[in-house]
Amino acid sequence: MDFSFSREQEMLKKAVRGFAESNVAPRVPELEQKGAFPFDLVKGMGQMGLLGLTNSRPYGGTGMGYMARTIAIEEVSRIYPSLGFFFQAGNLFMFAVEGFGSEDQKRKYLPDLCKGTKISSFGVTEQMGGSDPSAMMTTSKLDGESYVVNGRKSFITNVEVADTLGFVAKTGDSFSVFFVEKGTKGYEVTRREPRPGLRCMPVNELVFSNCKIPKGNLVGEEGRGMAIAITTISVIGRTGAAGVALGAAQGAFEGAAKFCNGRVMYGKPISNLQAIQFMLADMSTDIEASRWLCYRPAWLLDQGKNPREIGPDIARSKLFAVDMALRTCLKAQEVMGAYGQSPEYRVEIFLRDAIELLTAGGTQEIMRLTVGRALAS
Ligand SMILES: Cc1cc2nc3c(=O)[nH]c(=O)nc-3n(C[C@H](O)[C@H](O)[C@H](O)COP(=O)(O)OP(=O)(O)OC[C@H]3O[C@@H](n4cnc5c(N)ncnc54)[C@H](O)[C@@H]3O)c2cc1C
Known part of the structure; x- marks a missing residue:
C-alpha cells in the first residue's frame, strides 16, 4: 500500500x-x-x-x-x-x-x-434518536404531490445558516431521506444549542409542523433512507470528525512544542527537561499513529472500496483520533503550565473543540460497536 x-x-x-x-x-x-x-x-x-x-x-x-x-x-x-x-x-x-x-x-x-x-446541513439526530436513529419520531407522509413532515431534530450543525437541509424521516415502517429549503412554511430553526467548542459552527434544534415539501425532494428511493444516512455519516461524518481531531492534535502539539522551546527555566528551554521531552515524544507518536489510521480509509475510498466494507476501518480511525486528540490536547496544556489554559495560546481552543468530537459523527461507544461487530463471527 x-x-x-x-x-x-x-x-x-x-x-x-x-x-x-x-x-x-x-x-x-x-x-x-x-x-x-x-x-x-x-x-x-x-x-x-x-x-x-x-x-x-x-x-x-x-x-x-x-x-x-x-x-x-x-x-x-x-x-x-x-x-x-x-x-x-x-x-x-x-x-x-x-x-x-x-x-x-x-x-x-x-x-x-x-x-x-x-x-447545506444534514439532520438525523432527535431527542429520542441519537445513537439509535431508528427511534426517531419525525414522520413524512405522502399527500398528493407533497410530503407532509412533522417532528423535531436536535444538534444539527449549521442549520441556522443553511439554504438546504437534508434530513431523514419515517415513511411508514421505513425511513427516507428528503430535503427542505430555507423559508419553507412549517419548517423552523428554533434555537441554538449552547456548546463549549466548535464555536463558529452553530448547532441547532429545528421543528417541522405540517411542513409540505414537494415529492421531488425525496433523495433516492423511498424506504432506503437509513442505509443512505448511515453510509453518509460514515464516509463523510466520521472521516471528517477523525480529520478534525488529527488536525486539532497537530495544532495543539505544535503550539506546545514551540512554547517549550521558548520557555526558559533553570537557564535552559524546558524542552531540555527529559520529562517534557517524553510528553512531546508521546504526543508526536500518538499523532503519527492516528495520521496513518485516518489516511488509510480515505485511500481505500479513493481505490473504490465499498464504503460499507470499510465502515469498521473508518470507525477505528474516528475512535482513535478523537481519544488521541483529547490526550494530546491535555498533555499540551500540561507542558505549558498555567499558560496552557490561556486563550492567548490557543491550545485550550483545541481541547474544547476535540471534546465536541467525542459525540459528533457518532459516539466512541458506537465506533467500538462498529469495530467489535465486524470482529464477532
Ligand atoms: C458538535 C456536534 C455536532 C453534531 N452535528 C450533527 C448533525 O449535523 N446532524 C445530526 O444528525 N446530528 C448531529 N449531532 C448529533 C450526534 O450525531 C449525536 O449527538 C450522537 O449520535 C449521539 O446521540 P446522543 O447525543 O443522543 O447520545 P445518546 O445516543 O443518548 O448516547 C448517550 C450515551 O449512551 C451511549 N450509548 C448509546 N447507545 C449505545 C450502545 N448501543 N452501546 C453502548 N453505548 C451506547 C453513547 O455512547 C453515549 O455515551 C452533532 C453532535 C455534536 C456534539
Missing part, C-alpha cells in the same frame, strides 16, 4: 496550509468570541475547490478524492478545528445527493454547495 501523496496532493496541502495560516489564523480570536459563522472563509474554501473535493466535475466538484479531503481537513483544523468541522457537516448532504439523488437534484444543488455560495 502506497501512502505517499501525489504531486497534486502535495500542492493542495501547501495551498491549504497557506490559506489557513494567512486567512484563517488572524480571524480565530474574533470568531471564537462572537461564535459567528464565517461565510467569507467558507466561500474562500469553495473558491479553492476544497468543498467539492469528493464531488465530481460535472456537478462543480474537483473529484480529487478522499485523501485530498483529509489533507484539507487536517490542514484547516491544525489552525482552527471549528472551521475544519465545516467539511464534516457541510459535505454530508453533498455526498447523499451525489451518491443517491436524481440528475436534476445534483445539477441544481451541488455546484453552489461546492462553491460555498450556498450551505
Whole structure:
C-alpha cells in the first residue's frame, strides 16, 4: 500500500496550509468570541475547490478524492478545528445527493454547495434518536404531490445558516431521506444549542409542523433512507470528525512544542527537561499513529472500496483520533503550565473543540460497536 501523496496532493496541502495560516489564523480570536459563522472563509474554501473535493466535475466538484479531503481537513483544523468541522457537516448532504439523488437534484444543488455560495446541513439526530436513529419520531407522509413532515431534530450543525437541509424521516415502517429549503412554511430553526467548542459552527434544534415539501425532494428511493444516512455519516461524518481531531492534535502539539522551546527555566528551554521531552515524544507518536489510521480509509475510498466494507476501518480511525486528540490536547496544556489554559495560546481552543468530537459523527461507544461487530463471527 502506497501512502505517499501525489504531486497534486502535495500542492493542495501547501495551498491549504497557506490559506489557513494567512486567512484563517488572524480571524480565530474574533470568531471564537462572537461564535459567528464565517461565510467569507467558507466561500474562500469553495473558491479553492476544497468543498467539492469528493464531488465530481460535472456537478462543480474537483473529484480529487478522499485523501485530498483529509489533507484539507487536517490542514484547516491544525489552525482552527471549528472551521475544519465545516467539511464534516457541510459535505454530508453533498455526498447523499451525489451518491443517491436524481440528475436534476445534483445539477441544481451541488455546484453552489461546492462553491460555498450556498450551505447545506444534514439532520438525523432527535431527542429520542441519537445513537439509535431508528427511534426517531419525525414522520413524512405522502399527500398528493407533497410530503407532509412533522417532528423535531436536535444538534444539527449549521442549520441556522443553511439554504438546504437534508434530513431523514419515517415513511411508514421505513425511513427516507428528503430535503427542505430555507423559508419553507412549517419548517423552523428554533434555537441554538449552547456548546463549549466548535464555536463558529452553530448547532441547532429545528421543528417541522405540517411542513409540505414537494415529492421531488425525496433523495433516492423511498424506504432506503437509513442505509443512505448511515453510509453518509460514515464516509463523510466520521472521516471528517477523525480529520478534525488529527488536525486539532497537530495544532495543539505544535503550539506546545514551540512554547517549550521558548520557555526558559533553570537557564535552559524546558524542552531540555527529559520529562517534557517524553510528553512531546508521546504526543508526536500518538499523532503519527492516528495520521496513518485516518489516511488509510480515505485511500481505500479513493481505490473504490465499498464504503460499507470499510465502515469498521473508518470507525477505528474516528475512535482513535478523537481519544488521541483529547490526550494530546491535555498533555499540551500540561507542558505549558498555567499558560496552557490561556486563550492567548490557543491550545485550550483545541481541547474544547476535540471534546465536541467525542459525540459528533457518532459516539466512541458506537465506533467500538462498529469495530467489535465486524470482529464477532
Ligand atoms: C458538535 C456536534 C455536532 C453534531 N452535528 C450533527 C448533525 O449535523 N446532524 C445530526 O444528525 N446530528 C448531529 N449531532 C448529533 C450526534 O450525531 C449525536 O449527538 C450522537 O449520535 C449521539 O446521540 P446522543 O447525543 O443522543 O447520545 P445518546 O445516543 O443518548 O448516547 C448517550 C450515551 O449512551 C451511549 N450509548 C448509546 N447507545 C449505545 C450502545 N448501543 N452501546 C453502548 N453505548 C451506547 C453513547 O455512547 C453515549 O455515551 C452533532 C453532535 C455534536 C456534539
